[in-house]
Amino acid sequence: MTGFEFKIRKRDIDTLIEIILRENPDADIAMVKKAYDVAAKAHEGQVRLSGEPYIIHPLEVAITLAMLRLDTITISAALLHDVIEDTQYSFEFIKNEFSEDVAMLVEGVTKISSIKSRSRSYAQAETLRKMLLATIKDIRVIIIKLADKLHNMRTIMFQPEHKQIRIAKETLDIYAPIARRLGISRVAAELEDIAFYVLNREDYEYIKNSLAQRQNEIENYIENVRQIITKKLQELKIEVEVKGRAKGYYSIYRKMAMSGKSLEEIFDVRGVRIITRDLKDCYAILGIVHSIWSPIEGRFKDYIAVPKSNMYQSLHTTVIGPEGFPLEIQIRTREMDVVAEMGIAAHWAYKEGGKIAKADYKNLSIIDSLSDMNLDSMNTRDFVSTFKLDLYEDEIFVFTPKGMIVKLPKGATPVDFAYAIHTEVGNTCVGAKVNNKMVPLKTKLKSGDIVEIITSKNGKPSESWLKFVKSASARYRIRNWLRKHNEDINKQDDELKKKEEKKKEIKKASVKIPEDEQLKIKNISGNGKVGVSIEGNSNVLIKLAQCCQPIPGDEVIGFITRGRGITIHKKSCPSLERLKIESERFINIIWDKDDSNKYPVKLAVEAIDRPNLLKDITDEISLVRCNIIKAEAQLESRDKAVLRFILEVKNNDHLFDIMKRIKKLKNVTNVYKINEKVVLK
Template sequence: MPTPVNTFKKGVLNLAEFIIATEALNANINITLIRKAYEFSEKAHAGQRRESGDPFVEHCLNVALILAELHLDSTTIAAGLVHDVVEDTDIKLEQIREEFGDEIAALVDGVTKLGAVQFKSEQEQQIEYFRKMLLSMAKDIRVILIKLADRLHNMRTLEHLDPEKRKRIAMETREVYAPLAHRFGIARLKTELEDLSLKFIEPEVYSELARRVEMTREEREEYINLVVVPIRRALEEEKIKAEVYGRAKHIDSIYRKIKVRGVPFDQIADLLAIRIIVKNKAECYHALGIVHELWKPVGHKFADYIANPKPNNYQSLHTAIFGPEDKVVEIQIRTHEMHHVAEHGIAAHWLYKEGKQQLDKADQQMLWLREVLDWQKDMTNPSEFLEYLKIGLFAEDIYVYTPTGEIKHLQAGATPLDFAFSIHTEVGLHCSGAKVNGRIVPLSTKLRSGDKVEII
């Protein structure tokens, strides 16, 4: 099973542990450069402590470890170690350039500039921040990967800030950083950012769901074995070498199912997911056939993202089956390469490609970025830019309006009934019809971004 991204989430991380972990992830890592960057960062941040009381350099090490776990190059990891020195110490950018060269200096400069400007209003500051973020991404996408790693570690330690600040940062993370990680296909970061956002936005909901997930862990693992073992056996009989394992849905995903469907935790059938990883595309489809021979598929749940990749380049076969005890189990089937791209997304482009700065122009994930940057040049209203950015980030979601003009964002394919449940469970349970853009439509109608929806 893949190594989780938060290997050193608990406890204190020191340089020796960091080097051991980093070498295990990438045997080609430049240890001399990494050690030099750490020593430079430790000296620059000497005496500085975070709100938690930990030495500031701990944060730098953890950011660099997240980058290493994404299999990024030595230059990016070193930049992660020194990413805060220009912003938070007396060190000048020229000193970074003299010590580490133009490439690392440019990365540090890109990260530093994101937080350097002051504005009249909070909205103006937020809009300009995201505009700068997009521009920095266009120059070198590794700037935003460092920023995502920085935000993830800040979210892991957010409990040390005051409640108001915690909620503001968590909301920003949920609205922009988690979708950005998703847009760039980095499932590992997206999942943890979403869960941590929920933890600080709705702490009681998060605690209760975490408790219930933990309570059902043993029962869940037993059930997963009832599905995994027959699949392994059947694949072996067909001479297909595969990794087959089960996992629980992450907490924010469970919360969204409860909220959208308006059903309690114990009535959610598809809390379980099985992943099958094989050698090539042909084996993906072969494995799909084997799974459907073992169990009856849930008809409307099949999706072929191998033939039709998602906008962030994600590829897999998705199906769901009625497993033992007639429980619904979701199954993903993919190759090892597809799995690496699904977990690391845009960061996967740097594996074994030391020194690469820009992506190929044909890259799907960058086409979206260039469209947003072209569009913002002609923009006169800053709030339009922020709305356009968020619509771009939620490419697989839609934005619709309530009769009062409030924006609701729903998953692509959502219907007026989903909209009703997003307002309140009672509204969903008691709605008898809907108007879309002033016209009465069936509750099963698929909504589109920009629709005005009224529940009857």
């Protein structure tokens, strides 16, 4: 792996102590030194693939955590994180020599690292599960593991090529997304870039070289922007720090791949960050920036009012900057900037003793959803399929009718929303309103939508929901309910299948074939499974064409298919044009006078919306003894209602009578038959 920037760093315990004291002069240095001495003795004689002494690895992990301003308990645990796994020292030894907190952290990291059995895919899934189980107890376990992975990636060039690829994929699949979801962007960006280099060196080099060629141009551009903003804000006596914002190579590549844009079209290659002291100044600065340059519509995001689930807060806006280039600007306070760089790790900055309440990070959706799941009882395959999607999600923000904000993954549906409110709301959900309009449960929600869930005591989850829900917690709860009720569901399915089969067996079409045409059907086989029989010719299969949906009263003609019996079309059906090349296969059909059969037709009603509209229409339909198989209603504009029905009718006269009655109703503007496939569910 030659040519990559990372090299073995020659740093020692003095480097670590210096970084800790620079950030926190009151830190417990004695414990850190003791942890280093124990680790150095435990790993004495061990070497890494690079040939360097093994102690360099835990030292580098500890230095990364010190740079993230973690407390000395975490740093000491990082120095000792391989001691239980690779040496003779035990949990009890570390607990007695240091503290229970240090021992618990070391044990948590050890449990993650010790999964080496079964297949690689199993080991990877089990690693993820163990890591997240440990996270519920103390999130510092996962922070240590991320720092451990970072140093292993920095020295990945010493691994064989096939292992480099496997490790890099695992990093992009698991570790980098977790770092992102915990808000530790500094670690996430470095993990992504190294993995990107290993897996896609050509694109990595292209982006790197392209940015290098434009480096002076971009730096001069950013410096010009910095001076314009600083000068304007100084005039208004607002104290700020304005700096350019470096973006990772993988982050740029991912944006290019997802948007289909070239490097030149990516907005935030040119970007600045404005750091201020007070929250109120953030919004004042935003107004000033928009007075200097015109904002691009749809490119403003307020993550201060509605923080991301990883606690990230900032104002984002994209403007048409100098020379007409898009310029992304982020505005936040110093505290927000620390959290943006370090995420959850910021909660341990300068805090000795590690006494951090879980309330400090309970708003992390990744932690919140984990706490609600019984991970111990889930098998590995279910766990991965349920949870892994949560690592990659973008977010939307929707509202309850009372104005409460609910965070959901991008592409979430009303079902996701229902389960985010409460498990019982999800389990009894039967419908939803979005912005006061009824919508299907699979509707994708957008930020700003107001969502109301309609529940019923008879409501229950459907297996089909698993095809469109996006959140891991909703998926988990639906599966959980389905497992508990699986036996009942199987019984119901069997009963439904029997009913459907019975329907197919007894259904007949009331048509007959004139005697002079019956010679044409002598060679038609009755072995096909699709279709219904003609009376008097039980060995001949027929079916009514779905393209035109003929019913008694329509002028019809039959077409002899190859091996599938006869299909009956209206004589006006457009499909007959393409069948004319085999005109010898046409056969005359006559409707029988049998009124006992019913035929499904699809009917549409357009009307100006009003109270009781649906009730009045269904009342008219029932008066003519017509069965309604299915009904749908929706508003297509402010007051235009469209209602669609699947009805069972005897013939054309029956259908025309229904249509005539509906047309007389108040506010009805149009009634017509829809010629499309009738699907009965």
